[in-house]
Amino acid sequence: MDTDALTISGLNAFYGESHVLHDLSFNVKKGQVLGLLGRNGAGKTTCIGAIMGLVKAKATRIDLFGQSIAGLSPEAISLKGVGLVPQGRRIFPSLTVFENLTVAARRGKTGDNSGWGLEQVYATFPRLSERQRQLAGSLSGGEQQMLAICRALMINPRVILFDEPSEGLAPQIVAEVATVLKQLRSSGLSIILVEQNIKLALDIADEVVVLNTGYVAHAGGVDSLRSNDRLVEQLLGVY
Numbered sequence: 342m343d344t345d346a347l348t349i350s351g352l353n354a355f356y357g358e359s360h361v362l363h364d365l366s367f368n369v370k371k372g373q374v375l376g377l378l379g380r381n382g383a384g385k386t387t388c389i390g391a392i393m394g395l396v397k398a399k400a401t402r403i404d405l406f407g408q409s410i411a412g413l414s415p416e417a418i419s420l421k422g423v424g425l426v427p428q429g430r431r432i433f434p435s436l437t438v439f440e441n442l443t444v445a446a447r448r449g450k451t452g453d454n455s456g457w458g459l460e461q462v463y464a465t466f467p468r469l470s471e472r473q474r475q476l477a478g479s480l481s482g483g484e485q486q487m488l489a490i491c492r493a494l495m496i497n498p499r500v501i502l503f504d505e506p507s508e509g510l511a512p513q514i515v516a517e518v519a520t521v522l523k524q525l526r527s528s529g530l531s532i533i534l535v536e537q538n539i540k541l542a543l544d545i546a547d548e549v550v551v552l553n554t555g556y557v558a559h560a561g562g563v564d565s566l567r568s569n570d571r572l573v574e575q576l577l578g579v580y
């Protein structure tokens with residue numbers, strides 16, 4: 342049997358005394374997209390933060406391709422190959438596009454020129470190439486989102502965690518983000534996609550986990566939600 346990209350078991354997370362995530366368990370299969378869904382405050386960002394080592398957590402297992410990453414620093418987890426596209430994009434507005442990309446750059450472990458580097462990013466996203474000397478803060482929301490995605494790609498990750506990449510973007514730009522996500526999955530990357538845009542999540546995800554107040558309220562193949570408007574409404578308050 343193939344090893345899963347991420348195996349999460351018995352994950353609990355805390356802000357000080359506040360116990361926010363309760364015994365979450367789910368897997369991300371290699372080359373698949375797991376949609377991590379839930380209403381505002383359900384615990385999605387906390388879950389992403391706990392996997393990245395940014396939030397205090399206790400877990401039975403957090404394994405990346407069968408190797409434990411539990412308890413490692415965010416830097417070490419990133420070096421092991423987990424990329425993060427954070428909620429709200431968090432690019433550096435007063436640095437140029439080029440600087441934003443190169444602060445994160447890391448060649449693949451083999452040291453060769455395969456994988457994602459500046460050349461590949463600029464070839465795939467020509468608009469970023471055209472704007473490479475511009476301050477990132479002057480880009481449109483959609484361009485900033487592409488920059489945030491490319492910055493995560495520059496570490497040549499094996500798994501990428503996307504935290505609400507469509508938030509605040511016009512429908513046409515959301516469609517572009519969806520295309521990029523599909524391309525990344527086709528390239529073999531494994532993905533966690535946090536989304537409140539249910540249409541987008543159901544279009545892209547292979548499996549879904551729905552959180553409610555820090556607990557797993559539903560988990561299954563994407564068809565378990567796609568074909569069940571009532572369940573979507575009950576869990577997420579939308580059709």
Ligand SMILES: Nc1ncnc2c1ncn2[C@@H]1O[C@H](COP(=O)(O)OP(=O)(O)OP(=O)(O)O)[C@@H](O)[C@H]1O
Pocket residue numbers: 356359361379380381382383384385386387388428537
């Ligand atoms: N830094 C923090 N300190 C204390 N509590 C926090 C902190 N960040 C989040 N929380 C709380 O943890 C719970 C989960 O929040 P989280 O941000 O993970 O939700 P979310 O599902 O990502 O929501 P959204 O869709 O609004 O981004 C909420 O009750 C929130 O108020």
Ligand SMILES: [Mg+2]
Pocket residue numbers: 385386387428504
């Ligand atoms: Mg969030």
